Amino acid sequence: MGTMSSDSALFGIDNLPYGVFSPRDAPDERRVGVRLGDRVLDAGAAARALGSPHADPLSAPSLDALLAAGRPVWRAVRAELRSWLGDPAHRERVAPLLRPLDTVTLRLPFTVADYVDFYSSEHHARNVGEIFRPGGAALTPNWKHLPIGYHGRAGSVRVSGSPVPRPLGQRRPAEGSATPGFGPTQRLDIEAEVGFVVGTGSTPGRPVPLSALREHVFGVCLLNDWSARDIQAWEYVPLGPFLGKSFATSISAWITPLDALDAAWTAPPPRDVPPLPYLDDASAPPGALDLRLTVLINDHPVAHPPFATMYWTAAQQLAHLTINGAHLRTGDLFASGTVSGAAPEERGCLLELTWNGERPLRLPDGERAFLADGDRVTLTAWAPGPGGQRIGLGEVSGTVEPTPA
Incomplete structure (x- = not known):
């Protein structure tokens, strides 16, 4: 249905991520959209025009109904979309329902039920351990036995492009003082992560197997x-992250279905500590995903x-999230934790990239130890x-704004 630029080719017929948009001529409406190149298909309108049995979930104002419908429906809808957008027989009816991306407003695509953030990169965990525990053990004793995580704030999850006001909070007392500091964070950071969106819930009390x-x-x-690293450093003992994390979490406007990533599964790194049986994936199909991320600050690449x-x-x-009987709900979001590799240029946060501010980044507009007001951070990624x-993942971006007066 026309030609696409090389960038748009990342979002071709083998990808087809889902989102929610508002048309320019109906800004208060929410419609399910499917991205093809630099255009978005009004999925509900297409389903109705072509007599799909799945017109109801595709005509909803969010992805919630589609998420709840379950895997058989997900697969059937994806097959329909590939036919509608790839078969010339449908061109006449489908082409008018494709809108240029720059003529729509993208919305948060689903209702976030619960949000859990993990800490699953050994490279990231070791770097953080070396920064904060020099001379001590880089990893805590539990790290190789379970995926460490914490529950975040679902209500603070926002769609890509939303501004990020610099948060206020307490900081460690200055040397010689017994009173904590207070004010806007001075160490605002990012964490480049991958989020997983739950569709089908589970039964309370019954763990979900690998x-x-x-x-x-x-x-x-x-x-x-x-x-906010300075707020986090003061508050996190003994219960962990709270206000240093809960002020904002940004996600892409586009959710890439797992079925688009069949060619990206790969073996995880070797495990030198045998996991307990409920986490043992030695005989399971490859469970890692080959996603290549890029972190940009003000459009300048700083990490991969x-x-x-x-x-x-x-x-x-x-499996770990549910082993205690906690159950899944439609719209649950769980994140990988900071993605970092072995090389310095593969680190997914400024805490690591600048070694806690000791080695500032040199950007075209000046040095950065942590983020400045006005900085725009963008994450992009692709998979085989x-x-x-290549399969593209929708970018996630946000611009730091000054602390509200």
Whole structure:
């Protein structure tokens, strides 16, 4: 249905991520959209025009109904979309329903139920340990036995492009003082992550096994878990992250279905500590995803984190999240934690890239130890696709704004 630029080719017929948009001529409406190149298909209108049995979930104002419908419906809808957008027989009816991306407003695509953030990169965990525990053990004793995580704030998840006001909070007392500092964070950071969106819920009290990932997880998105490192450092003992994380988490406007990533599965890194049986994936199909991330600050690339190096996989995270009987709900979002590789240029946060501010980044507009007001951070990624093609993940971006008066 026309030609696409090389960038748009990342979002071809083998990808077809889902989102929610408002048309320019109906800004208060929310419609399910499917991206093809630099255009978005009004999926509900197409379903109605072509007599799809899935017109109801595709005509909803969010992805919630589609997520809840389950994997058989996900697969059937994807097959329909590939036919509608790829078969010349449908061109006449479908072409008018494709809108240029720059004529629509993208919205948060689903209702976030719960949000969990993990800590699954060994490279990231070791770097953080070396920064904060020099001379001590880089990893805590539990790290190789379970995917460490914490529950975040679902209500602070926002769609790509939303501004990120610099948060206020307490900081460690200055030397010689007994009173904490207070004010806007002075160490605002990013965390380049991958998020997994749950579609089908689970039964309370019944853990989800490793083998059931694709029965519950609808798709993936890029995620930036903004972090105020100075607020976090003062508050996190003994209960962990709170205000230093809960002010903002940004996700892409586009959710890439797992079925678009069939060519990207790969083996996880070797495990030198045998996991307990519920986390043991030695005989399971490859559970890591070969996603290649790029971190940009003000459009300048600063890092290229490789997701395939993550020690704990999404299936292991899901199994651990539910092993105590906690159940999944439609719209649950769980994130990988900062994606970092072995090389310095593969680190997914400024804490690592600048070694806690000791080695500032040199950008075209000046040095950065941490983020300045006005900085725009963008995460992009791609994965191997069928036939040597690439599958693009929708970018996630956000611009730092000054602390509200």
